[in-house]
Amino acid sequence: MSLDVSGWKIRDVREALDSRQASAREICLATLARIAQQNPRNNSFLTVMEERALAQAEAIDRKASAGEELPPLAGVPVAVKDVILIEGVRNTCASRILGNFIAPYSATAVERLEAAGAVLVGKTNCDEFAMGSSNENSAYGPVRNPHDLERVPGGSSGGSAAAIAAGMGVVSLGSDTGGSVRQPASFCGVVGLMPTYGRVSRYGLVAYASSLDHIGPFGRCVQDVAAVLQVIAGRDPLDSTSAAAPVPDYVAGLASPVKGFKIGVPKEYFGEGLSPEVRGRLEEGLRVLGGLGCEIVEISLPHTEYAIACYYIIATAEASSNLARYDGVRYGYRAPEAASLSEMYRNTRGQGFGAEIKRRIMLGTYVLSAGYYEAYYLKAQKVRTLVAGDFSKAFEKVDAIATPVAPTPAFRIGEKTANPLEMYLSDIYTITGSLAGIPGISVPCGWVSAPGNGQSAAERSRLPVGMQLLTRHFEEARLLRLAHHFEMVSGAA
Amino acid sequence: MKITEKDVGYVAALANLELEEEEIARLVTDLDSILAYVDKLNELDTAAVLPMAQVLFDGPEGLAFREDRNRAGFAQELALSNAPESGAGQFKVAKVIER
Numbered sequence: 001m002s003l004d005v006s007g008w009k010i011r012d013v014r015e016a017l018d019s020r021q022a023s024a025r026e027i028c029l030a031t032l033a034r035i036a037q038q039n040p041r042n043n044s045f046l047t048v049m050e051e052r053a054l055a056q057a058e059a060i061d062r063k064a065s066a067g068e069e070l071p072p073l074a075g076v077p078v079a080v081k082d083v084i085l086i087e088g089v090r091n092t093c094a095s096r097i098l099g100n101f102i103a104p105y106s107a108t109a110v111e112r113l114e115a116a117g118a119v120l121v122g123k124t125n126c127d128e129f130a131m132g133s134s135n136e137n138s139a140y141g142p143v144r145n146p147h148d149l150e151r152v153p154g155g156s157s158g159g160s161a162a163a164i165a166a167g168m169g170v171v172s173l174g175s176d177t178g179g180s181v182r183q184p185a186s187f188c189g190v191v192g193l194m195p196t197y198g199r200v201s202r203y204g205l206v207a208y209a210s211s212l213d214h215i216g217p218f219g220r221c222v223q224d225v226a227a228v229l230q231v232i233a234g235r236d237p238l239d240s241t242s243a244a245a246p247v248p249d250y251v252a253g254l255a256s257p258v259k260g261f262k263i264g265v266p267k268e269y270f271g272e273g274l275s276p277e278v279r280g281r282l283e284e285g286l287r288v289l290g291g292l293g294c295e296i297v298e299i300s301l302p303h304t305e306y307a308i309a310c311y312y313i314i315a316t317a318e319a320s321s322n323l324a325r326y327d328g329v330r331y332g333y334r335a336p337e338a339a340s341l342s343e344m345y346r347n348t349r350g351q352g353f354g355a356e357i358k359r360r361i362m363l364g365t366y367v368l369s370a371g372y373y374e375a376y377y378l379k380a381q382k383v384r385t386l387v388a389g390d391f392s393k394a395f396e397k398v399d400a401i402a403t404p405v406a407p408t409p410a411f412r413i414g415e416k417t418a419n420p421l422e423m424y425l426s427d428i429y430t431i432t433g434s435l436a437g438i439p440g441i442s443v444p445c446g447w448v449s450a451p452g453n454g455q456s457a458a459e460r461s462r463l464p465v466g467m468q469l470l471t472r473h474f475e476e477a478r479l480l481r482l483a484h485h486f487e488m489v490s491g492a493a
Numbered sequence: 494m495k496i497t498e499k500d501v502g503y504v505a506a507l508a509n510l511e512l513e514e515e516e517i518a519r520l521v522t523d524l525d526s527i528l529a530y531v532d533k534l535n536e537l538d539t540a541a542v543l544p545m546a547q548v549l550f551d552g553p554e555g556l557a558f559r560e561d562r563n564r565a566g567f568a569q570e571l572a573l574s575n576a577p578e579s580g581a582g583q584f585k586v587a588k589v590i591e592r
Contacts, residue, residue, distance in 0.1 A: 198550055211546065240557040243552060244556055310534065313534075330572075333577070338587060341586050349511070359524075363528075365508040366524065379534050379535070383542075384544070385542050385544065386542060421523075421530055
């Protein structure tokens with residue numbers, strides 16, 4: 001019987017290696033077999049790194065045979081979003097414009113994972129340049145939600161979330177700019193963390209909106225997410241925005257009690273737009289937190305309703321600037337047969353970018369253009385101060401905040417593509433924390449029933465729902481601890 | 494309508510984007526509805542609010558600066574390895590200077 005590692009956590013990998021029940025090579029082969037079997041169904045991977053992964057796994061096995069001490073993530077199969085560079089491996093950003101781009105260096109987060117013994121199995125599908133909430137903006141086809149293949153996995157890190165949900169890796173890396181780790185984690189029923197802005201180096205993460213971009217891990221449990229953060233967090237001289245704050249032992253801190261924590265529930269997050277099924281699961285989740293000895297108090301984050309408008313000005317302005325580099329000169333796609341350099345630029349970008357990228361570049365260019373800069377961009381930066389200020393005030397009174405991750409469970413493929421604004425509005429609960437730069441986690445909080453993908457109306461899908469927890473800047477230890485205790489008693493995982 | 498086809502054409506030129514007819518029509522509608530939505534920011538009086546350009550956190554003085562010394566950069570071959578067209582150690586593009 002062949003080895004099944006599809007439900008494994010980091011601990012299972014370690015136990016198998018330590019007890020010699022399975023080698024890193026066998027674990028890697030089992031993961032690659034699972035990818036070969038599942039990926040045609042859900043399209044989570046754009047590149048599978050078979051040879052490279054096996055070489056890394058064999059290196060771990062040699063260490064084990066030699067009796068050397070194994071590093072913390074030894075033999076752990078990891079999937080990496082295709083906006084995070086791995087040296088020598090194709091990096092498309094799910095875009096046509098980078099379809100043939102081979103990364104000339106690795107991201108710091110990737111180097112740290114490799115140094116910790118991780119086995120990198122592949123690059124995951126996502127929304128083009130991480131812009132989207134459903135993974136439908138990929139130039140290589142949408143990722144399908146493993147819980148219902150007619151539904152989206154969330155976005156933009158849909159492939160990284162679906163890979164974990166479908167057993168094609170033990171942990172994965174995504175990136176979160178407005179919710180792109182937390183929302184797909186919720187839709188796919190896995191744990192997803194957006195660390196504090198600056199906690200994890202972005203060197204080698206393809207830039208979308210630099211004042212908002214984060215790298216964050218996915219896993220099947222909070223402990224695995226904590227273990228990955230442990231490895232990738234910390235100052236990096238190659239990213240001047242990375243923080244020097246010390247990195248505590250996140251995993252060791254998980255077991256400490258959470259009794260007496262004061263948890264704020266923002267009333268603005270439970271109003272109009274929140275689906276009754278999601279509200280129901282959240283209310284049960286809050287009771288679970290109460291049962292852990294946490295005190296639940298209502299709070300107000302009064303500028304919440306302005307966050308989406310604020311975000312889509314700032315993020316698109318930064319995107320229009322960051323994506324100016326794709327001009328067909330130094331790398332990526334170049335439009336053929338242009339008569340002049342400027343025609344080559346325009347055609348390359350016109351042919352290379354997808355519809356959502358063009359929409360955001362256009363919006364960002366507009367809000368930065370002469371005569372509109374103050375009315376839109378500067379205004380949005382001021383409103384960002386107000387949104388962030390809401391959190392600072394709330395955290396004077398509470399230790400953590402609990403909210404929904406998204407207003408609904410995973411929606412159907414195609415359901416929201418006709419109306420970009422409607423798609424943007426679904427990011428409301430995650431965008432606020434992104435603007436403030438605080439850490440947030442999505443942890444499974446139960447299941448809801450929804451119309452299934454079959455012909456019969458009676459056929460229902462079971463879809464996961466996540467709860468978002470937020471804490472102060474650099475309080476990942478508290479955040480992970482709270483999420484870990486919640487996961488232990490909620491039994492939702 | 495706040496946004497016209499002319500606006501879209503002007504912004505597309507700034508952004509170096511060649512757009513098809515249908516794309517222009519779609520962008521007029523999309524940008525118009527998004528800009529109408531973001532107008533809600535004007536409900537807020539921000540005269541006394543400072544803009545937030547970046548998430549700030551405490552750090553030692555000079556954290557963002559590295560030591561000022563030579564270090565290896567990209568080798569030429571590697572830097573050119575993704576170029577759509579290169580030659581003689583350079584990126585090649587269409588002629589930019591006319592006689």
